[in-house]
Amino acid sequence: xxxxxxxxxxxxxxxxxxxxxxxxxxxxxxxxxxxxxxxxxxxxxxxxxxxxxxxxxxxxxxxxxxxxxxxxxxxxxxxxxxxxxxxxxxxxxxxxxxxxxxxxxxxxxxxxxxxxxxxxxxxxxxxxxxxxxxxxxxxxxxxxxxxxxxxxxxxxxxxxxxxxxxxxxxxxxxxxxxxxxxxxxxxxxxxxxxxxxxxxxxxxxxxxxxxxxxxxxxxxxxxxxxxxxxxxxxxxxxxxxxxxxxxxxxxxxxxxxxxxxxxxxxxxxxxxxxxxxxxxxxxxxxxxxxxxxxxxxxxxxxxxxxxxxxxxxxxxxxxxxxxxxxxxxxxxxxxxxxxxxxxxxxxxxxxxxxxxxxxxxxxxxxxxxxxxxxxxxxxxxxxxx
DNA sequence: TCTGGGGTCCTAGGACCC
DNA sequence: TCTGGGGTCCTAGGACCC
Numbered sequence: 437x438x439x440x441x442x443x444x445x446x447x448x449x450x451x452x453x454x455x456x457x458x459x460x461x462x463x464x465x466x467x468x469x470x471x472x473x474x475x476x477x478x479x480x481x482x483x484x485x486x487x488x489x490x491x492x493x494x495x496x497x498x499x500x501x502x503x504x505x506x507x508x509x510x511x512x513x514x515x516x517x518x519x520x521x522x523x524x525x526x527x528x529x530x531x532x533x534x535x536x537x538x539x540x541x542x543x544x545x546x547x548x549x550x551x552x553x554x555x556x557x558x559x560x561x562x563x564x565x566x567x568x569x570x571x572x573x574x575x576x577x578x579x580x581x582x583x584x585x586x587x588x589x590x591x592x593x594x595x596x597x598x599x600x601x602x603x604x605x606x607x608x609x610x611x612x613x614x615x616x617x618x619x620x621x622x623x624x625x626x627x628x629x630x631x632x633x634x635x636x637x638x639x640x641x642x643x644x645x646x647x648x649x650x651x652x653x654x655x656x657x658x659x660x661x662x663x664x665x666x667x668x669x670x671x672x673x674x675x676x677x678x679x680x681x682x683x684x685x686x687x688x689x690x691x692x693x694x695x696x697x698x699x700x701x702x703x704x705x706x707x708x709x710x711x712x713x714x715x716x717x718x719x720x721x722x723x724x725x726x727x728x729x730x731x732x733x734x735x736x737x738x739x740x741x742x743x744x745x746x747x748x749x750x751x752x753x754x755x756x757x758x759x760x761x762x763x764x765x766x767x768x769x770x771x772x773x774x775x776x777x778x779x780x781x782x783x784x785x786x787x788x789x790x791x792x793x794x795x796x797x798x799x800x801x802x803x804x805x806x807x808x809x810x811x812x813x814x815x816x817x818x819x820x821x
Numbered sequence: 822t823c824t825g826g827g828g829t830c831c832t833a834g835g836a837c838c839c
Numbered sequence: 840t841c842t843g844g845g846g847t848c849c850t851a852g853g854a855c856c857c
Contacts, residue, residue, distance in 0.1 A: 485826095512823075703827090705826085706826085708826090709826085798826095
Protein backbone atom coordinates (compact mmCIF):
# COMPACT_ATOMS: atom_id res chain seq x y z
CA UNK A 437 0.00 0.00 0.00
CA UNK A 438 1.44 3.36 -0.95
CA UNK A 439 0.63 5.38 2.08
CA UNK A 440 2.78 8.15 3.25
CA UNK A 441 2.36 9.86 6.56
CA UNK A 442 4.91 12.29 7.75
CA UNK A 443 3.58 12.47 11.29
CA UNK A 444 5.47 9.29 12.11
CA UNK A 445 8.82 10.92 11.86
CA UNK A 446 8.38 12.99 14.98
CA UNK A 447 7.71 11.71 18.46
CA UNK A 448 4.07 11.83 19.33
CA UNK A 449 3.14 13.25 22.68
CA UNK A 450 0.75 11.01 24.50
CA UNK A 451 -0.36 13.38 27.21
CA UNK A 452 -3.90 12.95 28.45
CA UNK A 453 -4.25 16.52 29.65
CA UNK A 454 -6.48 18.77 27.61
CA UNK A 455 -4.63 20.51 24.80
CA UNK A 456 -5.57 23.58 22.77
CA UNK A 457 -3.85 23.56 19.39
CA UNK A 458 -4.60 26.51 17.13
CA UNK A 459 -4.15 26.35 13.38
CA UNK A 460 -4.14 29.76 11.69
CA UNK A 461 -4.61 29.98 7.94
CA UNK A 462 -4.60 33.28 6.03
CA UNK A 463 -7.60 33.52 3.69
CA UNK A 464 -6.72 33.40 -0.04
CA UNK A 465 -3.50 35.02 1.07
CA UNK A 466 -1.79 36.15 -2.16
CA UNK A 467 -5.07 37.40 -3.59
CA UNK A 468 -5.84 39.16 -0.29
CA UNK A 469 -2.54 41.04 -0.41
CA UNK A 470 -3.18 42.08 -4.01
CA UNK A 471 -6.63 43.41 -3.04
CA UNK A 472 -5.20 45.26 -0.08
CA UNK A 473 -2.65 46.98 -2.33
CA UNK A 474 -5.17 47.76 -5.06
CA UNK A 475 -8.66 48.27 -3.59
CA UNK A 476 -10.15 48.55 -7.08
CA UNK A 477 -9.80 44.75 -7.23
CA UNK A 478 -12.15 44.23 -4.29
CA UNK A 479 -15.40 42.61 -5.32
CA UNK A 480 -13.96 41.38 -8.62
CA UNK A 481 -12.78 37.85 -9.38
CA UNK A 482 -8.98 37.71 -9.40
CA UNK A 483 -6.36 35.02 -9.60
CA UNK A 484 -2.63 35.05 -8.92
CA UNK A 485 -0.58 32.93 -11.31
CA UNK A 486 -1.43 31.93 -14.85
CA UNK A 487 -1.28 34.01 -18.01
CA UNK A 488 -4.48 35.36 -19.48
CA UNK A 489 -3.07 35.82 -22.99
CA UNK A 490 -1.52 32.40 -23.48
CA UNK A 491 -3.86 30.69 -20.99
CA UNK A 492 -0.85 28.78 -19.70
CA UNK A 493 0.06 28.00 -16.15
CA UNK A 494 -2.14 27.33 -13.17
CA UNK A 495 -4.03 29.29 -10.54
CA UNK A 496 -1.79 29.72 -7.50
CA UNK A 497 -4.41 31.53 -5.43
CA UNK A 498 -7.77 33.08 -6.26
CA UNK A 499 -10.08 35.23 -4.21
CA UNK A 500 -13.54 34.22 -3.02
CA UNK A 501 -15.24 36.09 -5.87
CA UNK A 502 -13.42 33.79 -8.29
CA UNK A 503 -14.28 30.73 -6.20
CA UNK A 504 -17.97 31.41 -6.86
CA UNK A 505 -17.25 30.24 -10.40
CA UNK A 506 -15.78 26.99 -9.15
CA UNK A 507 -12.23 28.21 -9.63
CA UNK A 508 -9.68 26.95 -7.14
CA UNK A 509 -5.91 26.83 -6.70
CA UNK A 510 -4.24 24.23 -8.82
CA UNK A 511 -6.76 24.61 -11.62
CA UNK A 512 -5.30 25.31 -15.06
CA UNK A 513 -5.48 28.94 -16.11
CA UNK A 514 -7.25 27.80 -19.25
CA UNK A 515 -10.15 26.31 -17.35
CA UNK A 516 -10.34 29.24 -14.94
CA UNK A 517 -10.64 31.69 -17.83
CA UNK A 518 -13.28 29.53 -19.48
CA UNK A 519 -15.31 29.53 -16.28
CA UNK A 520 -14.95 33.27 -15.77
CA UNK A 521 -13.76 35.19 -18.86
CA UNK A 522 -13.67 38.51 -16.98
CA UNK A 523 -11.32 37.21 -14.28
CA UNK A 524 -8.37 39.47 -13.54
CA UNK A 525 -5.01 37.68 -13.72
CA UNK A 526 -2.08 38.87 -11.64
CA UNK A 527 0.44 37.05 -13.76
CA UNK A 528 3.58 37.85 -11.80
CA UNK A 529 2.65 37.88 -8.15
CA UNK A 530 4.44 40.21 -5.75
CA UNK A 531 6.20 37.45 -3.85
CA UNK A 532 8.55 39.69 -1.91
CA UNK A 533 5.58 41.59 -0.55
CA UNK A 534 3.74 38.36 0.35
CA UNK A 535 6.84 37.27 2.25
CA UNK A 536 7.01 40.59 4.10
CA UNK A 537 3.32 40.57 5.09
CA UNK A 538 3.63 36.93 6.11
CA UNK A 539 6.65 37.67 8.32
CA UNK A 540 4.76 40.47 10.06
CA UNK A 541 1.80 38.21 10.76
CA UNK A 542 3.95 35.31 11.91
CA UNK A 543 5.64 37.69 14.34
CA UNK A 544 2.24 38.66 15.75
CA UNK A 545 1.37 34.99 16.24
CA UNK A 546 4.73 34.28 17.81
CA UNK A 547 4.07 37.02 20.36
CA UNK A 548 1.27 34.87 21.82
CA UNK A 549 3.50 31.88 22.54
CA UNK A 550 6.86 30.29 21.87
CA UNK A 551 5.05 27.06 21.10
CA UNK A 552 4.70 28.27 17.58
CA UNK A 553 5.63 26.99 14.14
CA UNK A 554 4.95 28.37 10.71
CA UNK A 555 3.96 25.57 8.38
CA UNK A 556 4.12 27.62 5.20
CA UNK A 557 3.90 31.22 4.03
CA UNK A 558 0.21 31.41 5.01
CA UNK A 559 -0.18 28.88 7.83
CA UNK A 560 0.97 28.39 11.41
CA UNK A 561 0.35 26.18 14.44
CA UNK A 562 0.30 27.36 18.03
CA UNK A 563 -0.09 25.43 21.25
CA UNK A 564 -2.04 27.85 23.46
CA UNK A 565 -3.03 25.37 26.14
CA UNK A 566 -1.59 27.38 29.02
CA UNK A 567 -3.08 30.66 27.82
CA UNK A 568 -6.55 29.17 27.32
CA UNK A 569 -6.56 27.33 30.62
CA UNK A 570 -5.14 30.12 32.77
CA UNK A 571 -6.47 33.26 31.15
CA UNK A 572 -9.67 32.16 29.46
CA UNK A 573 -11.17 29.56 31.80
CA UNK A 574 -10.60 26.78 29.33
CA UNK A 575 -12.66 28.35 26.56
CA UNK A 576 -10.56 29.18 23.45
CA UNK A 577 -12.90 31.18 21.19
CA UNK A 578 -12.24 34.66 22.68
CA UNK A 579 -8.49 34.16 22.29
CA UNK A 580 -8.98 33.17 18.65
CA UNK A 581 -11.04 36.32 18.12
CA UNK A 582 -8.32 38.39 19.73
CA UNK A 583 -5.70 36.93 17.39
CA UNK A 584 -7.86 37.48 14.32
CA UNK A 585 -8.55 41.06 15.32
CA UNK A 586 -4.92 41.88 15.91
CA UNK A 587 -3.87 40.46 12.54
CA UNK A 588 -6.60 42.45 10.81
CA UNK A 589 -5.77 45.66 12.68
CA UNK A 590 -2.10 45.41 11.81
CA UNK A 591 -2.14 43.99 8.29
CA UNK A 592 -5.74 44.22 7.01
CA UNK A 593 -5.69 40.51 6.22
CA UNK A 594 -8.35 38.06 7.38
CA UNK A 595 -7.63 34.55 8.55
CA UNK A 596 -9.43 31.43 9.68
CA UNK A 597 -8.61 29.60 12.88
CA UNK A 598 -9.20 25.98 13.77
CA UNK A 599 -8.84 24.77 17.35
CA UNK A 600 -8.55 21.14 18.34
CA UNK A 601 -6.77 18.65 20.60
CA UNK A 602 -4.03 17.97 18.04
CA UNK A 603 -2.52 19.53 14.94
CA UNK A 604 -4.34 17.29 12.50
CA UNK A 605 -7.79 18.08 13.87
CA UNK A 606 -6.98 21.78 14.23
CA UNK A 607 -6.04 21.94 10.58
CA UNK A 608 -9.17 20.13 9.43
CA UNK A 609 -11.22 22.43 11.65
CA UNK A 610 -9.81 25.52 9.95
CA UNK A 611 -10.87 24.26 6.55
CA UNK A 612 -14.48 23.75 7.61
CA UNK A 613 -15.20 27.39 8.13
CA UNK A 614 -13.49 29.73 5.69
CA UNK A 615 -12.98 32.55 5.15
CA UNK A 616 -12.78 34.56 8.33
CA UNK A 617 -14.06 31.75 10.53
CA UNK A 618 -13.31 30.14 13.86
CA UNK A 619 -13.96 26.44 14.42
CA UNK A 620 -13.47 24.74 17.75
CA UNK A 621 -13.53 20.96 18.03
CA UNK A 622 -13.49 19.91 21.69
CA UNK A 623 -12.36 16.40 22.42
CA UNK A 624 -15.88 15.23 23.10
CA UNK A 625 -16.97 16.23 19.59
CA UNK A 626 -14.18 14.59 17.64
CA UNK A 627 -16.19 11.66 16.38
CA UNK A 628 -19.20 13.70 15.36
CA UNK A 629 -16.91 16.16 13.60
CA UNK A 630 -14.66 13.69 11.82
CA UNK A 631 -17.13 10.90 11.04
CA UNK A 632 -18.56 12.16 7.72
CA UNK A 633 -15.34 13.58 6.33
CA UNK A 634 -13.48 11.86 3.48
CA UNK A 635 -10.10 10.41 4.43
CA UNK A 636 -8.44 12.97 2.16
CA UNK A 637 -9.44 15.65 4.66
CA UNK A 638 -6.50 14.44 6.75
CA UNK A 639 -3.36 16.32 5.80
CA UNK A 640 -0.93 13.74 4.52
CA UNK A 641 -3.57 11.51 2.94
CA UNK A 642 -3.49 12.40 -0.72
CA UNK A 643 -5.01 10.92 -3.84
CA UNK A 644 -2.89 7.76 -3.86
CA UNK A 645 -3.38 6.86 -0.23
CA UNK A 646 -7.12 7.59 -0.45
CA UNK A 647 -7.34 5.24 -3.42
CA UNK A 648 -5.45 2.53 -1.57
CA UNK A 649 -7.68 2.82 1.48
CA UNK A 650 -10.74 2.48 -0.70
CA UNK A 651 -9.41 -0.33 -2.86
CA UNK A 652 -7.90 -2.46 -0.13
CA UNK A 653 -10.16 -1.73 2.83
CA UNK A 654 -13.28 -0.24 1.27
CA UNK A 655 -12.76 2.85 3.40
CA UNK A 656 -13.86 6.25 2.12
CA UNK A 657 -14.57 8.39 5.16
CA UNK A 658 -12.92 8.86 8.50
CA UNK A 659 -15.91 7.37 10.30
CA UNK A 660 -15.13 3.98 8.81
CA UNK A 661 -11.67 4.18 10.30
CA UNK A 662 -13.06 5.11 13.68
CA UNK A 663 -15.35 2.09 13.60
CA UNK A 664 -12.37 -0.24 13.52
CA UNK A 665 -11.93 0.60 17.15
CA UNK A 666 -8.84 -0.38 19.08
CA UNK A 667 -5.36 0.87 18.38
CA UNK A 668 -4.27 -2.74 18.08
CA UNK A 669 -6.75 -3.41 15.30
CA UNK A 670 -5.80 -0.25 13.45
CA UNK A 671 -2.12 -1.12 13.56
CA UNK A 672 -2.91 -4.65 12.38
CA UNK A 673 -4.81 -3.25 9.41
CA UNK A 674 -2.77 -0.22 8.43
CA UNK A 675 0.64 -0.75 9.93
CA UNK A 676 2.33 2.36 11.24
CA UNK A 677 -0.35 4.52 9.67
CA UNK A 678 -2.86 2.80 11.96
CA UNK A 679 -1.17 4.17 15.03
CA UNK A 680 -1.39 7.66 13.57
CA UNK A 681 -5.10 7.24 12.78
CA UNK A 682 -5.81 6.00 16.27
CA UNK A 683 -4.10 8.92 17.92
CA UNK A 684 -5.78 11.48 15.72
CA UNK A 685 -9.29 10.21 16.32
CA UNK A 686 -8.75 9.58 20.00
CA UNK A 687 -7.69 13.20 20.42
CA UNK A 688 -4.09 12.40 21.22
CA UNK A 689 -1.72 12.80 18.32
CA UNK A 690 0.80 15.50 17.90
CA UNK A 691 0.47 18.50 20.18
CA UNK A 692 4.07 19.57 20.49
CA UNK A 693 4.77 22.56 18.33
CA UNK A 694 8.47 22.82 17.80
CA UNK A 695 9.63 26.20 16.57
CA UNK A 696 11.14 25.99 13.14
CA UNK A 697 14.81 26.79 13.47
CA UNK A 698 16.85 28.97 11.16
CA UNK A 699 18.45 25.75 9.99
CA UNK A 700 15.03 24.57 8.93
CA UNK A 701 15.63 24.89 5.22
CA UNK A 702 16.81 21.61 3.74
CA UNK A 703 17.22 22.45 0.08
CA UNK A 704 17.20 25.33 -2.38
CA UNK A 705 15.96 24.86 -5.91
CA UNK A 706 14.96 26.71 -9.02
CA UNK A 707 13.03 25.18 -11.89
CA UNK A 708 11.61 26.17 -15.22
CA UNK A 709 8.98 24.64 -17.45
CA UNK A 710 9.44 24.85 -21.20
CA UNK A 711 6.48 25.16 -23.45
CA UNK A 712 5.98 23.61 -26.84
CA UNK A 713 7.16 26.47 -28.99
CA UNK A 714 10.54 26.55 -27.30
CA UNK A 715 11.44 23.22 -28.84
CA UNK A 716 12.99 23.69 -32.21
CA UNK A 717 13.93 20.42 -33.83
CA UNK A 718 16.85 18.88 -31.96
CA UNK A 719 17.71 22.19 -30.37
CA UNK A 720 17.13 21.68 -26.67
CA UNK A 721 16.78 25.01 -24.92
CA UNK A 722 17.72 23.54 -21.57
CA UNK A 723 21.36 24.56 -22.00
CA UNK A 724 20.20 28.13 -22.39
CA UNK A 725 18.15 28.08 -19.21
CA UNK A 726 20.43 26.14 -16.88
CA UNK A 727 22.84 29.05 -16.22
CA UNK A 728 19.93 31.18 -14.99
CA UNK A 729 18.71 28.41 -12.71
CA UNK A 730 22.22 27.92 -11.34
CA UNK A 731 22.63 31.66 -10.76
CA UNK A 732 19.35 31.85 -8.88
CA UNK A 733 20.11 28.86 -6.66
CA UNK A 734 23.63 30.04 -5.94
CA UNK A 735 22.48 33.55 -5.12
CA UNK A 736 19.97 32.34 -2.54
CA UNK A 737 22.49 29.85 -1.17
CA UNK A 738 25.07 32.51 -0.45
CA UNK A 739 22.51 35.05 0.72
CA UNK A 740 21.52 32.61 3.45
CA UNK A 741 25.18 31.76 4.07
CA UNK A 742 24.72 28.10 3.35
CA UNK A 743 27.09 25.67 1.74
CA UNK A 744 25.96 22.56 -0.06
CA UNK A 745 27.16 18.99 -0.38
CA UNK A 746 24.69 17.69 -2.96
CA UNK A 747 23.75 18.93 -6.40
CA UNK A 748 20.63 17.57 -8.11
CA UNK A 749 19.17 17.98 -11.56
CA UNK A 750 15.46 17.24 -11.85
CA UNK A 751 13.95 16.73 -15.24
CA UNK A 752 10.43 16.11 -16.44
CA UNK A 753 9.95 14.65 -19.89
CA UNK A 754 7.51 16.15 -22.31
CA UNK A 755 5.74 13.07 -23.64
CA UNK A 756 4.93 11.11 -20.49
CA UNK A 757 5.44 13.58 -17.65
CA UNK A 758 7.95 11.19 -16.15
CA UNK A 759 10.19 12.77 -13.54
CA UNK A 760 13.86 11.86 -13.44
CA UNK A 761 16.38 12.95 -10.87
CA UNK A 762 20.13 12.65 -10.90
CA UNK A 763 22.30 13.84 -8.05
CA UNK A 764 25.90 13.91 -6.94
CA UNK A 765 27.26 14.43 -3.45
CA UNK A 766 30.61 15.74 -2.34
CA UNK A 767 32.50 15.09 0.84
CA UNK A 768 33.14 18.72 1.59
CA UNK A 769 30.48 21.40 1.74
CA UNK A 770 31.24 24.58 -0.11
CA UNK A 771 29.45 27.36 -1.97
CA UNK A 772 31.32 27.07 -5.24
CA UNK A 773 29.14 28.05 -8.19
CA UNK A 774 31.47 26.50 -10.74
CA UNK A 775 31.14 23.12 -9.03
CA UNK A 776 27.36 23.39 -9.30
CA UNK A 777 27.68 24.25 -12.96
CA UNK A 778 30.01 21.43 -13.96
CA UNK A 779 28.02 18.92 -11.91
CA UNK A 780 24.72 19.98 -13.45
CA UNK A 781 26.10 19.56 -16.95
CA UNK A 782 27.55 16.15 -16.11
CA UNK A 783 24.17 15.08 -14.74
CA UNK A 784 22.44 16.39 -17.85
CA UNK A 785 24.81 14.37 -20.03
CA UNK A 786 23.97 11.26 -18.00
CA UNK A 787 20.25 11.83 -18.40
CA UNK A 788 20.62 12.48 -22.10
CA UNK A 789 22.47 9.22 -22.62
CA UNK A 790 20.20 7.20 -20.28
CA UNK A 791 17.01 8.45 -21.88
CA UNK A 792 18.14 8.89 -25.44
CA UNK A 793 17.73 12.64 -25.41
CA UNK A 794 14.02 12.60 -24.71
CA UNK A 795 12.46 16.03 -24.93
CA UNK A 796 12.45 17.83 -21.64
CA UNK A 797 9.46 19.77 -20.38
CA UNK A 798 10.86 20.97 -17.10
CA UNK A 799 14.28 21.25 -15.53
CA UNK A 800 15.20 22.17 -11.98
CA UNK A 801 18.54 22.66 -10.27
CA UNK A 802 18.70 21.90 -6.58
CA UNK A 803 21.32 21.99 -3.86
CA UNK A 804 20.78 20.12 -0.61
CA UNK A 805 22.67 18.63 2.30
CA UNK A 806 23.08 22.21 3.39
CA UNK A 807 25.53 23.34 6.03
CA UNK A 808 25.36 26.73 7.66
CA UNK A 809 28.62 28.59 7.42
CA UNK A 810 29.05 29.22 11.16
CA UNK A 811 28.15 25.66 12.13
CA UNK A 812 30.73 24.43 9.66
CA UNK A 813 33.34 26.61 11.28
CA UNK A 814 32.39 25.03 14.58
CA UNK A 815 32.86 21.57 13.12
CA UNK A 816 36.32 22.49 11.91
CA UNK A 817 37.17 23.96 15.29
CA UNK A 818 35.96 20.81 17.04
CA UNK A 819 38.03 18.73 14.73
CA UNK A 820 41.26 20.47 15.55
CA UNK A 821 40.71 20.96 19.24
C1' DT B 822 -7.41 18.10 -13.19
C1' DC B 823 -3.67 17.69 -19.41
C1' DT B 824 -0.58 20.35 -15.20
C1' DG B 825 3.75 25.80 -11.73
C1' DG B 826 7.15 26.24 -8.56
C1' DG B 827 9.21 25.46 -4.26
C1' DG B 828 9.55 22.61 -0.82
C1' DT B 829 9.45 18.22 2.90
C1' DC B 830 9.59 13.54 4.09
C1' DC B 831 9.78 8.46 3.31
C1' DT B 832 11.48 4.20 1.22
C1' DA B 833 14.44 0.87 -0.74
C1' DG B 834 18.56 -0.89 -2.70
C1' DG B 835 23.48 -0.77 -2.83
C1' DA B 836 28.12 0.41 -1.14
C1' DC B 837 31.00 0.27 2.51
C1' DC B 838 32.52 -0.16 7.29
C1' DC B 839 33.16 -2.73 11.63
C1' DT C 840 35.24 -19.20 0.39
C1' DC C 841 31.26 -18.61 2.85
C1' DT C 842 29.28 -16.37 6.43
C1' DG C 843 26.24 -12.59 10.24
C1' DG C 844 24.28 -8.27 11.88
C1' DG C 845 24.17 -3.41 12.34
C1' DG C 846 25.02 1.28 11.03
C1' DT C 847 25.53 5.06 7.82
C1' DC C 848 25.70 7.32 3.54
C1' DC C 849 24.32 7.87 -1.21
C1' DT C 850 21.03 7.66 -4.92
C1' DA C 851 16.54 7.52 -7.22
C1' DG C 852 11.80 7.60 -7.05
C1' DG C 853 7.51 8.96 -5.25
C1' DA C 854 3.72 10.99 -2.27
C1' DC C 855 2.27 15.02 -0.54
C1' DC C 856 1.73 20.04 0.79
C1' DC C 857 0.82 25.12 -0.17
